[in-house]
Amino acid sequence: MSRKEAAALILPLLLAWLTGDSSEALSTFGVSNTRPPSPAPTTPPGLYTMRVFWRVEMWCRRQAAAVILPLLLIGWLTGQSSEALTTFGKGNTEPPKKVAPTTPPARACSRPAQCAGISGSSCVRTHYDPETRCLCGDNSSPVNGQCEAQSKSLYHTCSNSDECNDGLICGTPNITGTPPPHLRMHGPADKICLCDVENGFKEHEHTCSGE
Numbered sequence: 001m002s003r004k005e006a007a008a009l010i011l012p013l014l015l016a017w018l019t020g021d022s023s024e025a026l027s028t029f030g031v032s033n034t035r036p037p038s039p040a041p042t043t044p045p046g047l048y049t050m051r052v053f054w055r056v057e058m059w060c061r062r063q064a065a066a067v068i069l070p071l072l073l074i075g076w077l078t079g080q081s082s083e084a085l086t087t088f089g090k091g092n093t094e095p096p097k098k099v100a101p102t103t104p105p106a107r108a109c110s111r112p113a114q115c116a117g118i119s120g121s122s123c124v125r126t127h128y129d130p131e132t133r134c135l136c137g138d139n140s141s142p143v144n145g146q147c148e149a150q151s152k153s154l155y156h157t158c159s160n161s162d163e164c165n166d167g168l169i170c171g172t173p174n175i176t177g178t179p180p181p182h183l184r185m186h187g188p189a190d191k192i193c194l195c196d197v198e199n200g201f202k203e204h205e206h207t208c209s210g211e
Contacts, residue, residue: 106133106141111185112157120147122156122192125182127206132185137163154208155182156193164193167201167208182206 108131109115109123115134125132126139136147137156151165152158158170170191173183186192195201195208202209 104141105131106135108132109134109185112190118142118145118147120149122152123185124155125185127182137165152193154193154195154203154206158191158193167196167199167210168193169196169198170194 106121107115107118110132112123115121115123118134121134121136121142123132124135124139126135134142135156136142137149137152139153140147140149152163152168153165154168156164158164161168161170164170171194172189172191173179173186173194175183175188179186195203200210
């Protein structure tokens with residue numbers, strides 16, 4: 001029997017117990033009602049006060065049923081009934097989770113000399129940022145003025161090919177005519193990491209791909 005089928009059988013009994021009709025519900029569970037309606041009983045005058053208290057008690061049970069039944073139903077269907085009952089009525093006392101600080105954008109630049117104070121950075125313009133910035137070799141922003149990346153990506157300033165990532169060599173870009181935006185900050189003698197064309201690496205969408 002699935003949980004939904006069991007819940008459909010058990011919940012009417014539980015509702016009857018909470019509302020004070022458990023004995024009648026148990027005796028008539030699964031049996032169709034073929035009896036004619038009984039005449040309304042008359043209340044003796046001496047039992048009027050008890051009748052009032054009984055109605056108040058029934059009202060309290062119905063209010064409790066309206067709150068507890070949804071929790072039991074959800075817990076039964078999802079398998080989390082114990083957690084729902086143990087946390088019912090408790091305030092959220094857990095401390096707020098700490099939000100990791102976000103790294104501020106890197107310093108903007110227009111020529112490589114403006115990034116000289118940040119070791120391991122280059123004046124680079126990436127394809128996802130229209131601003132030219134002093135970025136680390138992996139195109140991340142420096143943290144506290146320092147870069148952790150040891151190797152350098154495409155278009156980063158270099159002294160030799162050992163500083164560049166695999167598939168890149170350190171050389172001067174071959175610029176004819178108006179340079180593209182990602183190369184405007186470099187002079188004709190500046191060395192940057194370029195795709196190693198001699199070994200089959202070609203530039204495509206700001207990355208180097210091998211054949």
